[in-house]
Amino acid sequence: MLGRFLGWTHHAASKQAMTDSSGDLLRVVQVTKVFQMGEVILEALKDVSLDIYEGEFLVVLGPSGSGKSTLLNLIGGLDRPTVGHVLYRGMDLSTFSHGKLTWYRREVIGFVFQFYNLISNLTAIENVMLAANLVTSPLDPYEVLEKVGLRGRANSFPAQLSGGEQQRVAIARALVKNPPLLLCDEPTGALDDVTGRQILRLLLDLCREMKKTVVLITHNTAISQMADRVVRLRSGRIVEVFHQPHPLPPESIQW
Numbered sequence: 001m002l003g004r005f006l007g008w009t010h011h012a013a014s015k016q017a018m019t020d021s022s023g024d025l026l027r028v029v030q031v032t033k034v035f036q037m038g039e040v041i042l043e044a045l046k047d048v049s050l051d052i053y054e055g056e057f058l059v060v061l062g063p064s065g066s067g068k069s070t071l072l073n074l075i076g077g078l079d080r081p082t083v084g085h086v087l088y089r090g091m092d093l094s095t096f097s098h099g100k101l102t103w104y105r106r107e108v109i110g111f112v113f114q115f116y117n118l119i120s121n122l123t124a125i126e127n128v129m130l131a132a133n134l135v136t137s138p139l140d141p142y143e144v145l146e147k148v149g150l151r152g153r154a155n156s157f158p159a160q161l162s163g164g165e166q167q168r169v170a171i172a173r174a175l176v177k178n179p180p181l182l183l184c185d186e187p188t189g190a191l192d193d194v195t196g197r198q199i200l201r202l203l204l205d206l207c208r209e210m211k212k213t214v215v216l217i218t219h220n221t222a223i224s225q226m227a228d229r230v231v232r233l234r235s236g237r238i239v240e241v242f243h244q245p246h247p248l249p250p251e252s253i254q255w
C-alpha cells in the first residue's frame, strides 16, 4: 500500500512491475532516454520508474531541462525509451505495432498543450468534432463544449476566443475522445493566474467527476499543491515522490 503512494522506484521490484499491473493505469519501468546529437550524448531520463494510478491527479514538477516533456512523450506513445519499458494496463508499448501505437495515442491519451494547438480556420466545435472523428466511441461534441463552459461559443474561431477559452476548446478536444488519461504539458503556462486557476479547476473536475487520470507537468511549484501525488524530477532523475492526502483546491493556490 505504501508503495502505491511512493511510486515505483525500487530496482528489485521492477521485474514484478512487468507482470503485476494490480489495477494501475500505467507503469514506467526503469526508463532511460538518450538523445544523441553528433558526438554529444544526452541522458534526458535516467533509470526512471513510476506508477500512475487510475483516477489520480499527478503533477510532475521540475525545472527547465529536467526531463518532464521527455517523460510525457514516452507515456503518450510519441517516443520510445532507449532502455526500459512503459506499460499501459500491463501491455508493453515497446511491443506495439505502428498501428497499435496509433490506436493508443488516439483512444487512450488526451493531450493538452501550453499553446492550445487549435486549427485556426476551424471553429471551436469543428476542432472538437475533428478529434471525435478519430475514435470509435466519442462523447457528444456539443455536450463536451458545454462541459468545459463554452456553450454559446461553438461557432467562434480560435482568434475570436481568449487564451483561457482556447485552452477550454483544447481540453474539449482531448476530452471528446473519452480517453482514460489526460496528459497536460504546462496547460496554464500561457495564461494569467486567474484564468490559469479556472483551467486547473476544470481539469480537477474532469478528474473527480469523470474519473479521468490527469498527469500535469509544470515547473510551477505552486500548482503541485492541488495534486494527489507529486513527482519531482531533477536532471533526468526522480528525486522525490510524495502523496498529498489533502490537496488544496486550485482557487486557494497563489503564484
Ligand SMILES: Nc1ncnc2c1ncn2[C@@H]1O[C@H](COP(=O)(O)OP(=O)(O)OP(=O)(O)O)[C@@H](O)[C@H]1O
Pocket (backbone or CB within 6 Å): 035, 036, 037, 042, 043, 044, 062, 063, 064, 065, 066, 067, 068, 069, 070, 071, 219
Ligand atoms: N529531441 C531531442 N533531441 C535532443 N535533445 C533533446 C530532445 N528532447 C529533449 N532533449 C534534451 O533533453 C533534456 C530534457 O528536456 P525536456 O524537454 O524533457 O525537459 P523539460 O523538463 O520538459 O524542460 P522545459 O520545462 O524547458 O520544457 C534537455 O536537455 C533537452 O535539451
